[in-house]
Amino acid sequence: MGIADELAEIPLVDQHCHPVVLDDLDGGELARMLSEAFDPAPEGTSGFDSHVGLSVRRWCAPVLGLDPHADPTDYVARRTTLGATESSRRLLQACGTSDLLVDTGLPLPNSCSLAEMAELSEARVHEVVRLETVAEELAATEVSAGDFGAVLAEELAKRATTAVGFKTIAAYRVGLDLPPTPPPNAEVWQAADRWLARCARTGRYRLDERTLVAHAVWSCLPLGLPLQVHTGFGDPDLTLHRADPSLLTPFVRALPEDAAPLVLLHGYPYHRHAAFLASVFPKVVLDVSLAINHTGPRAAAVLAETLEVAPFGSLMYASDGVGLAELHHLGAAQFRQALGRVLEEWLAHDVLTPTDASRFARMIAADNARRVYRLDSR
Amino acid sequence: MGIADELAEIPLVDQHCHPVVLDDLDGGELARMLSEAFDPAPEGTSGFDSHVGLSVRRWCAPVLGLDPHADPTDYVARRTTLGATESSRRLLQACGTSDLLVDTGLPLPNSCSLAEMAELSEARVHEVVRLETVAEELAATEVSAGDFGAVLAEELAKRATTAVGFKTIAAYRVGLDLPPTPPPNAEVWQAADRWLARCARTGRYRLDERTLVAHAVWSCLPLGLPLQVHTGFGDPDLTLHRADPSLLTPFVRALPEDAAPLVLLHGYPYHRHAAFLASVFPKVVLDVSLAINHTGPRAAAVLAETLEVAPFGSLMYASDGVGLAELHHLGAAQFRQALGRVLEEWLAHDVLTPTDASRFARMIAADNARRVYRLDSR
Amino acid sequence: MGIADELAEIPLVDQHCHPVVLDDLDGGELARMLSEAFDPAPEGTSGFDSHVGLSVRRWCAPVLGLDPHADPTDYVARRTTLGATESSRRLLQACGTSDLLVDTGLPLPNSCSLAEMAELSEARVHEVVRLETVAEELAATEVSAGDFGAVLAEELAKRATTAVGFKTIAAYRVGLDLPPTPPPNAEVWQAADRWLARCARTGRYRLDERTLVAHAVWSCLPLGLPLQVHTGFGDPDLTLHRADPSLLTPFVRALPEDAAPLVLLHGYPYHRHAAFLASVFPKVVLDVSLAINHTGPRAAAVLAETLEVAPFGSLMYASDGVGLAELHHLGAAQFRQALGRVLEEWLAHDVLTPTDASRFARMIAADNARRVYRLDSR
DSSP states (O other): OOHHHHHHHSOEEEEEEOOBBOSOOOHHHHHHHHSSOSSOOOTTOOTTSSHHHHHIIIIIHHHTTSOTTOOHHHHHHHHHHHOHHHHHHHHHHTTOEEEEEEEOOSOOTTBOOHHHHHHHHTSEEEEEEEHHHHHHHHHTTTOOHHHHHHHHHHHHHHHHTTOSEEEEOHHHHTOSOOOSSOOOHHHHHHHHHHHHHHHHHHSOOOOOOHHHHHHHHHHHGGGTOOEEEEESOOSTTOOGGGGOGGGGHHHHHTSOTTOOOEEEEEOTTSHHHHHHHHHHOTTEEEEOHHHHHHSGGGHHHHHHHHTTTSOTTTEEOOOOOOBOHHHHHHHHHHHHHHHHHHHHHHHHTTOSOHHHHHHHHHIIIIIHHHHHTTGGGO | OOHHHHHHHSOEEEEEEOOBBOSOOOHHHHHHHHSSOSSOOOTTOOTTSSHHHHHIIIIIHHHTTSOTTOOHHHHHHHHHHHOHHHHHHHHHHTTOEEEEEEEOOSOOTTBOOHHHHHHHHTSEEEEEEEHHHHHHHHHTTTOOHHHHHHHHHHHHHHHHTTOSEEEEOHHHHTOSOOOSSOOOHHHHHHHHHHHHHHHHHHSOOOOOOHHHHHHHHHHHGGGTOOEEEEESOOSTTOOGGGGOGGGGHHHHHTSOTTOOOEEEEEOTTSHHHHHHHHHHOTTEEEEOHHHHHHSGGGHHHHHHHHTTTSOTTTEEOOOOOOBOHHHHHHHHHHHHHHHHHHHHHHHHTTOSOHHHHHHHHHIIIIIHHHHHTTGGGO | OOHHHHHHHSOEEEEEEOOBBOSOOOHHHHHHHHSSOSSOOOTTOOTTSSHHHHHIIIIIHHHTTSOTTOOHHHHHHHHHHHOHHHHHHHHHHTTOEEEEEEEOOSOOTTBOOHHHHHHHHTSEEEEEEEHHHHHHHHHTTTOOHHHHHHHHHHHHHHHHTTOSEEEEOHHHHTOSOOOSSOOOHHHHHHHHHHHHHHHHHHSOOOOOOHHHHHHHHHHHGGGTOOEEEEESOOSTTOOGGGGOGGGGHHHHHTSOTTOOOEEEEEOTTSHHHHHHHHHHOTTEEEEOHHHHHHSGGGHHHHHHHHTTTSOTTTEEOOOOOOBOHHHHHHHHHHHHHHHHHHHHHHHHTTOSOHHHHHHHHHIIIIIHHHHHTTGGGO
16 A cells, blocks of 8 residues: 555544534635635635635535536535535545644634534544633633733633643734743733723723733643644734744743643744754644645645654644635645655655655654644543 | 647736847846846856856747857857847747836836837837836935925826836835835925935935835825835845845735735745735735746746745736846746646646636736736726 | 766765764764754654654665665664774765865864864865854953954964864854944954953853954954855754844945855755845855755755755855764765756756756866865865
8 A cells, every 4th residue: 555545544633723614605705714815806816716716626526526626606506505514524524534623712703612523523622722812701801900810820720621732823913922931920910901901992802912922821831731833824914924933932942841842833934944943842843734725736845845854753734724614624635645745755766665654644644643732641 | 738838829918027228248248137146257157157047048049040058159149140139129029928017117228118118029018117216316306305205296196197007126225114104294304305415415316215115105005006016036235034025014904995906026035925915915916027037947836836825816927027138038938838837737636627727827927917907998 | 977977976075064973872862963953852753753864774874784774773783883983984985075174163072083084084174163163262261351352363364374264153143134344343342341251250151242253254254265154044052033144135245345255054944045145146155055964855955946046156065964974974965866856857847958967066066165165276
């Protein structure tokens, strides 16, 4: 059995994704959700005029019973006939995923629950808790500025009892140059005072105070769970160069010796930078999730670039599927194909043995994540 | 007919180039103009020892009646025998370009006129007005500092009546972190006062005042024409990291809703960053012009990287040909070959249908530019 | 004879490497030295789970008389049986290197001498003097702060009489934004005062004062030797984005007209940025050394990316071998293979003639370095 066939069979651990939305969608809504943009595509073009659009037609259409490369209109019609729930079920189950690590902190309207994700996918579902969301929910309570820091730390400790990891979107909010020491209590108090007043005044609870983000990050470190960090590209809310994982270097150097792994998500177009960090700091692990489902036939190139210097024990599969089960499906289908292509090329160049290739495939597809999140001890 | 053959036939819109120089050139002058460097190549090497040098021998020699890979000396001799004008005519016409968008703001000695470009190329020629040049020409008049801002805005409005777009080289002069709001009049006045005094004192009219560059940019936005922005690599005057298109993000977010498209030129080696901006901001479109004519057989790789996340409706062909008609020709020849190679690979991987490939080829080669610059309504 | 066969025969100039260590090593020590990390690989993975690990098994095992892809345990056992000295001798001689330029400034315990490197490798060995090490050794003497600047300059002048080049690791210590003018004497005095006091207090002699690094760099420029600059990735001591070669641009522009070449080492993942500098500043030359021995089958891709805009007269081979003769060997073996693959692809695309390919291969493998370091006049 070749490595590509073997990869088709390995149950995946999807170490970073989000819940799906079970609403029926028209063509415009579907196209919009395929893109990271907030605004619609320019007149004369369509949200399907991109790799992710082509990939839906190529990979998802057959799962819903259509021919590959089905027309977008036919795809939407078929999805509506089956219903969003049945379509999502088919797409998720065809991923062949054993475990989903789900970030529950993205406020997407009508997202399904973790229980529904488990039922739809027939996979084990584990929660990843987003730090910023916990802080924002806390801000909406009667908490005082003086208590904010301590109560947030307590709440994170509570969430740690049921979650498998934390996640921060500091890249979006304050940039990745996190401080190499926990902010002092007095500063946390002042920042909370400033921020809570602003939230109350504007009615908008969006954690963008650098000190409070840093406090949340440093508060979760002693809890023993891996911390996922969004790095690299995302939606229009992101300023790309502030999401360069290299900015994390002073923070990484300052991690306590017994800290759990730091997981760099996405990375693209800084995936080589992320891989460098993984190569020199064994605590750093990574995925290239969003770059798998968004780059179509180039996913193999992105993986190959990442694997130039990333140790094979540091890379993990993830789909970053969000809202649409199509995205979870594209992550899985394209990951299997892309990694298979990379390993086949290495074998053709006589760089490693088939036994090595098989072991690395299993590590990247599932075993590294099982180790990092200690999934087998749960 | 395969996609490569089809691409060979599509009339191109070259959305960013410059006039040619019709002087006869010796080997040293020609080699110098092939490079973006100001200084000659080190002793023992030649300006032909680069992809652009190889490409001239490979692609341009046959157009002048020589064998492919002709020796540089033979090439120069043949070019001299034919004369610069006849050589340029042959090279430009062999591009198969229907429309040239010509930046008239680069002060290259002995550049030909737009009428001559049209005559030589047998293509429609459209003007792109460089903001900095308009400001510098204005500075050389008797304008007062107090009037400078308003007169510049008026002059740009006047130029907009005949141009198809504007261009800024802010990357070279002040870096791409343009402010997200127009500078206040009082600041424009002060900056003009400072800058005009410096121009008068030094006799050098080079717009490098951040406030004035920002004023020029914000003044052209309401005029309804696309604004081209130099991003990425260029000549020795450029500091690369200040030309990272990601630095534009706050400015892009602040664009008025009815603003015309913002066109990121070149991008390389930040072409993935530019593509990301295009993927999340539908107003942002791009080319990889300079990177096509300068990277030889790697143009396909650069295009493929750009098309990882750039929507297919956002990418446009351009040659960035400047001074030498050879560069316009290399842009066209290598673009056709490179995009053909990319699409053939996608077809081989069954990523899209031949109909899709044909449509995307036409969009990138011409139709996207026709839409962005509204060429069909002229 | 094809270009790959030709490349296998060209004696290489390794323009950047370090001495080897002749201690016998167990498996853990060997794995640790293969990686740039300071900490061991995470439990359940090994230092051999990387391209450099695979490459040792693939390329070095046969040199020690084992089958390709030998098991790590067998490799370590065989290396021990042969002894570190004999193993190093075999690995170094199998490189086919005529000249080694050795950076003697890395304080690796038990490094062999230059004479031993020459004896082991049967190559000519030339010294490259690391500026920071000279300054640190000087600081450990009785030198006064007032004399420090002048004495350092004198010491560098003395070292220049026997060395072929200098090297700076400013990237590690202060970042690459070196000042475009020499620091004034008064500032050097003050900085020396501050730094020497700190050294005396802490007993740690590590040159991380920006003014003193700048003084060392500017002091070596008039000495007429090429200056190597570490750029891009390295060990955990490095903050990647501060090692972006683009940060050097103002310094490069300020180089005296008669300055010797500036040699950018490594570059990765900014190798395209380094190549851009080489393309616009003929004084700038480069290697991608560390990226050759660390990326395995991807070395060809890294070379191809570098050669997109780097003039063929600007790129030089280097292994960055350090400590383990395995790394010198991997540099040579993988460079020959990678450049052969790149040139074969260009030939297949009819980009150049076999004569061109042969000339460029010799330039990159050896002739460019012979010219830059004037090796033939020694």
